[in-house]
Amino acid sequence: MAKPFYLTTPLYYVNAKPHIGHAYTTVVADTLARAHRQRGERVFLLTGTDEHGEKISQAAQEQGISAKEFVDRNSDTFHSLWKLLNISYDKFIRTSDPAHQVVVQKVLEKLKPQLELGSYKFWYCVPCETSFGLSEVEAAKALCPQCQRPVSQVEEEDYFLPLEKHRAWLKETIQKNPNFIRPESRRNEVLGMLTNELPALCVTRPKERVPWGIPVPFSPNHTTYVWFDALINYISALEWPDNEKFHHYWEESGGPLHLVGKDIIRHHCLYWPIILHALGLPLPKMVFAHGWWLVKGEKMSKSKGNIVDPQAVVEAYGLDAVRYFMLRDVPFGDDGIFSEEALIKRINSDLANDLGNLVYRTLTMIEKHAGGKIPAGKPDSGLVELAAQAEAGVWSGLSNLAPGDALKSLWELITRANKLVEERAPWTLAKEGKRQELESFLYQLADTVRAIALLLWPFLPGTAESTWKQLGFTTDLGTQHLPAALKEHIPPGQAISKGAPLFPRLQ
Ligand code: MSP
DSSP: OOOOOEEEEEESSSSSSOHHHHHHHHHHHHHHHHHEEEEEEEEEEEEEEOOHHHHHHHHHTTTSSSSHHHHHHOOOOOOOHHHHHOHHHHHHHHETTHHHHHHHHHHHHGGGGEEEEEEEEEEEEETTTTEGGGSSOTTTOOOOOTTTOBBBEEEEEEEEEEEGGGGGHHHHHHOTTTEEESSHHHHHHHHHTTOOOOOOOOOOTTTTTOSSEEEEEEEEEEEEEHHHHTTTHHTTTTTTTTTIIIIIIIIISSSOEEEEEEGHIIIIIHHHHHHHHHHHHOOOOEEEEEEEEEEETTTOOOTOOOOOOHHHHHHHHHHHHHHHHHHHHBBBTTTTEEEHHHHHHHIIIIIIIIIIIHHHHHHHHHHHHTBBOOOOOOHHHHHHHHHHHHHHHHHHHTTTTTHHHHHHHHHHHHHHHHHHHHHHHHHHHHHOOOOOHHHHHHHHHHHHHHHHHHHHHHHHHHHHHHHHTTOOOOGGGGGGOOOTGGOOOOOOOOOOOOOOOOOOOOO
16 A cells, blocks of 8 residues: 555644745645655645634634634635645545544543643733743733733643653653654754743633634533643544544654644643653654744734735735745745745746746747657756656655755756757757657657646646646646656647746746
8 A cells, every 4th residue: 555644744734825935834745745746645734723712713803703703704715716826635634623623522531530620820921822931921021921022821620641750761851862853953942941840731621712613522611721722633643543534644654744843842842742642642753843923024924914825925926926035035944034035036046047948948949840759869867867866855855855956956857948049049950950859859848748747746736737737748647657657758740739838037
């Protein structure tokens, strides 16, 4: 059976509209999922929405509608955005799904013997939906150590999962598995968190104060803490505990790859592994924490009015330009600056000048000099070798969670092909009547463009599919397998169907 690959994005809060940061993780996840599928793996890409808790119910109240109505409406916005961004998820989970709620309740039942009912004082940040120990917040200022917004002190009777007794185990696990948390800087940050005693994790809320949450099965006065509920999605989506899906995608695959932002590593690298350990379940394969998109060097926020709306950017510049920019411009893991100038620069140089130009001029010359049909010829061994190198570079970049490096490898092939056009000057061959040489070169170029479409597909599926069709293929590009498809070549005589340039230059 095909190798399983399980990949997740965070579940996005539905209190506000999606922004470019949400689109980012999901586009990277989609690219990885497509690349793994293209190599014959059985992929399960999970995304969805996080719908309970104080933040959501406050937002619903502000709009004067019920929490249920509010989450249904806003979850749809994420659905539509993923459609617009061409996200090939296998499941879109909502934490309000009844099936998810049942699993959360099963987990709570299973952990009950380990939970402690108690009354503790802690600081709580509603925007982060995160509690902090008394010593973690400076009382005079009362600001969240994570987002710097005001926190309030809470003291109430709740169920707690003790974390401290798992601390030594977790530290050793992280130390022994250098790839469990990446990049290295985040791993060190988590190891730093593990040098201090870990306060117990409050896993419930009094129903009276936070009614919008999953009921706790053994305590009618409590609902489930939103983060505890949300993390469980990674196993409820696989229908844990009684389904073969869990065995296949969690156990046989070596565990999920969780893509998360750097602000939620405490939840994914401390709480989540400990919850799994307490349940007796194996750990994820990796948690990769990426950086943040900033605008003019600042965090995006409603109050600053600088939130980048992915839908507006896609409508203005085209989906694949935006996908390319996000995947190529900033190393996954680092913070990046989102600016239209930088986006336009990438469009003009890499997409219009390099990729678009190669495809357009190749097809134009085939129309002009070969009657619109792929001429007779044989693949050029040098170009075939370069395509194989690009394939290896793409795969190693993606396997290393460096989509930008993967694209750089692919662009080496594109650049080389464009350079060859200049060197071989087919227009001169035409003028001099060197038909056979001309046709043979045009064949080699078309065959290289075919390889480029195959390699480009996970990153820019729409552009790759359009290129594939323009080359005259009627097959579905998404069902081609790598690296085998690179050993095949374009059939001579195939009628091309040239379209407009893929990426017009922008001012
Ligand atoms: N609901 C929780 C996650 C639960 S996962 C079981 C949550 N939601 S969120 O909507 O606030 O954030 C979702 C993701 O968006 C996080 O990974 C966060 O890092 C990411 N981003 C939020 N702003 C971002 C940028 N400006 N740039 C890049 N990613 C950012 O946290």
